[in-house]
């Protein structure tokens with residue numbers, strides 16, 4: 001039996017991956033171009049994309065498919081692929097437009113994804129190479145010093161801000177609460193002042209994030225940071241008035257075209273902005289980042305904010321990780337840059353070691369500022385991010401303020417904890433004000449590593465809803481939390497948005513979501529885009545959100561989706577209280593695994 005048929009029989013391929021291979025087999029049979037190895041590689045390249053990789057690494061097929069089969073060696077695979085007309089070699093910048101597959105640097109890509117990668121790398125290089133008109137920085141020094149009093153003492157926020165004045169592409173990375181939004185608010189103020197001093201108009205600024213919730217959180221943080229700025233001596237309040245107050249989703253910014261994967265804004269119709277700031281960049285996948293970068297007009301700035309240690313995007317990606325790797329740690333500036341920024345920063349470490357096109361375009365913020373009396377998460381988050389299971393377990397056993405380790409607890413919905421959780425959710429049913437109910441909804445969330453199975457978000461949600469409203473319940477009972485699972489521009493509702501159901505005076509159910517001029521928007525449940533319950537949700541879906549109390553449940557047994565990035569993302573959703581339900585063995589297994597994604601973006605940017 002052929003390897004392709006064996007994989008199909010073992011259930012290791014999705015029907016769509018198999019269908020791709022079958023159509024290549026059918027089309028190539030007459031010319032003898034139907035080598036089983038080529039067909040299998042094509043199916044795996046398609047499957048790889050569905051798993052978040054940009055393509056198939058010929059030396060690591062097991063990353064994409066765990067079937068117990070003997071894989072061809074990378075050399076055997078390469079020879080077979082080289083002989084097939086379905087495969088073009090990617091050395092030329094734009095590989096032969098006919099072949100559906102591209103082999104490049106040991107990776108086999110579906111053509112479309114290889115093109116996204118190539119175009120994204122080219123777009124980032126284009127923006128990075130542009131030199132914005134910075135003018136003389138000395139006149140900005142007094143305002144800069146008011147905004148960043150620690151600028152001459154190595155403050156990284158100040159370094160990021162200074163870089164933003166002279167760079168068109170800037171990456172500001174850092175964990176939760178390291179001041180990314182605070183810093184960018186100040187950067188925007190400086191850019192406005194810089195433009196005014198040079199006699200230019202106030203720059204047109206766009207704020208965007210991959211999900212509606214993340215865009216809202218970004219705008220909220222920006223408004224809070226603006227309020228702080230107004231209290232700083234030496235800051236002109238007219239400048240603060242010019243700061244943007246609202247954010248949008250990336251899809252809305254780029255302008256979706258119904259029924260098309262394209263956007264209204266692209267390289268030919270660039271975005272009408274001078275500064276584009278994107279938060280939660282780790283959630284942006286390869287196709288979307290490519291389209292965003294191409295829509296950035298000549299001479300505009302692109303500022304990406306994110307935490308590279310969080311889970312990568314669900315779709316093909318790990319784009320932020322590849323870009324930050326190519327940009328390096330950013331601890332030292334090239335010496336010409338260090339000299340240029342000296343009026344603002346004083347002396348900064350300089351190094352002229354050879355770098356990449358993105359060297360000197362990144363600052364990693366390190367100090368956490370979000371003070372919580374109740375929760376001291378940083379050491380645990382650091383250990384998990386580094387995959388250091390011994391330290392993480394030692395901290396959990398010793399006790400960390402605000403963190404409770406429920407060792408070996410596999411079902412928080414049974415026993416003593418059950419009533420505590422249910423009571424908090426029951427409170428939602430007693431609320432008539434949707435604003436208050438949505439606020440209450442942010443207080444507590446049960447997060448899971450898995451979606452399916454007894455410990456998955458789906459089954460737990462069912463049990464919570466049974467407990468709250470009975471098994472014969474009204475599907476939209478008072479106080480039910482809803483999670484939107486697809487983007488709908490018609491509704492202005494996006495994947496990850498959370499709503500709450502309430503019944504109006506005549507008993508008609510209304511699903512309320514944050515947003516709109518009134519602060520909330522009501523929809524009839526029957527008109528909603530795809531949705532599910534939201535008392536329990538996966539860590540993946542919780543990205544970009546935070547809750548006062550998080551219960552994080554790991555599965556009884558190790559699972560492939562468990563990784564240090566998932567654990568780090570899950571625990572850092574907690575603002576005041578974290579409960580971790582896990583066994584030691586599963587925790588260790590999870591922390592030993594990276595949710596790394598295979599991509600060629602790193603080498604494309606490093607060239």
Ligand SMILES: Nc1ncnc2c1ncn2[C@@H]1O[C@H](COP(=O)(O)OP(=O)(O)OP(=O)(O)O)[C@@H](O)[C@H]1O
Pocket residue numbers: 157174175176177178179180181182183221369370371
């Ligand atoms: N240099 C600073 N000095 C004092 N407080 C700061 C400083 N920078 C940020 N903060 C405070 O830390 C908190 C978190 O800041 P901010 O929201 O900017 O962080 P962030 O990195 O954007 O967080 P998130 O993970 O939510 O994206 C805010 O309350 C802010 O006022």
